[in-house]
Amino acid sequence: MDCLVEIKRVVNHVSPHRAGFHRGSACGQPILRRAMTLVELLVVIAIIGTLMGLLIPAVRAARASSKGVTCKNNLRQIGIGLEEHLGHLGRYPxxxxxxxxxxxFLLPYVEQQALYAQLKPTESERPAIASNASLGGTAIATFLCPTMESRRQTVLKLGRASYLGNRDLFPWNLPQTVIRDSKSETIAMGETLAEQAWILPGTAEAIPPGDDSTFGSRHPGGANFVFCDASVRFISENIDPVTFLALCTTNGGEPTVER
Known part of the structure; x- marks a missing residue:
């Protein structure tokens, strides 16, 4: 009886805003538990905010790094496709x-044989848009850098290409023997920010990465390029223009050491 009276007295004198009750004592008496103060709550919030501030940039950096790796893998596949095209037909596309x-023309060499069979680019006598606009709207992952905001062109809605060929290499139906500079020092294709469609013609001139109409990328500081030996390199936007020109020529014999 005295125990019940004591419990009632404690309940009547303890504010529920300052303490909580847990019925677990041996004699039935309540155990008082102190609530979190405002200062402690603010400290916890501050710690969480600090951790978020550290984690968010790290997550962004990891995503950017992952996109860069995917882009390089795409270019490596394209480079291997170019080598296979060269070995099969004795020339570049x-x-x-x-x-x-x-x-x-690279489609069958980048695991797109079915699309190539429908497209028949070697047999067509009409421009690509007129004869195969619907097929041209296909988005092909190998031709797209993950940093590309849209997988299709804004106006024509054709599948975009994040990569352009080196103008000194592609338009001339070149055999391998014409590349007298080292294949490991001659650019085959590189990233572009232009609204290029993979189905349509398009090459870039020898201007260092940074120009939206030629070579360039959304990777900070430069762009990725695949060379004629299928190797892939990141080239700084601050590369010496003369050195970059040497990397783009096929028969110049220029030195290609960055200055």
Whole structure:
């Protein structure tokens, strides 16, 4: 009886805003538990905010790094496809043949045989848009850098290409023997920010990465390029223009050491 009276007295004198009750004592008496103060709550919030501030940039950096790796893998596949095309036909793809871009002729070498069979770019006598606009709207992952905001062109809605061929290499139906500079020092294709479609012709001139109409990327500081030996490199936007020109020529004999 005395125990019940004591419990009632404690309940009547303890504010529920300052303490909580947990019925677990041996004699039935309540155990008082102190609630979190405002200062402690603010400290916890501050710690969480600090951790978020550290984690968010790290997550962004990891995503950017992952996109860069995917982009390089795409270019490596394209480079291998170019080597296979060269081995099969004795030349590189002709950008502009029958109105098609070089990427259209690379389709069977980048695991797109079914699309190539439907497209038939070597047999067409009409421009690509007129004869195969619907097929041209196909988005092909190998031709797209993950940093590309849209998988299709804004106006024509054709499948975009994040990569352009080196103008000194593709339009001329070149055999391998014409590349007298080292294949490991001659650019085959590189990233572009232009609204290029993979089905349509398009090459870039020897201007260092940064220009939206030629070579360039959304990767900070430069762009990725695949060379004629299928190797892939990131080239700084601050590269010496003369050095970059040397990397783009096929028969110049220029030195290619960055200055």
């Amino acid at each position: 002709v950008d502009g043949k029958n109105g098609y871009g070089a990427c259209a």
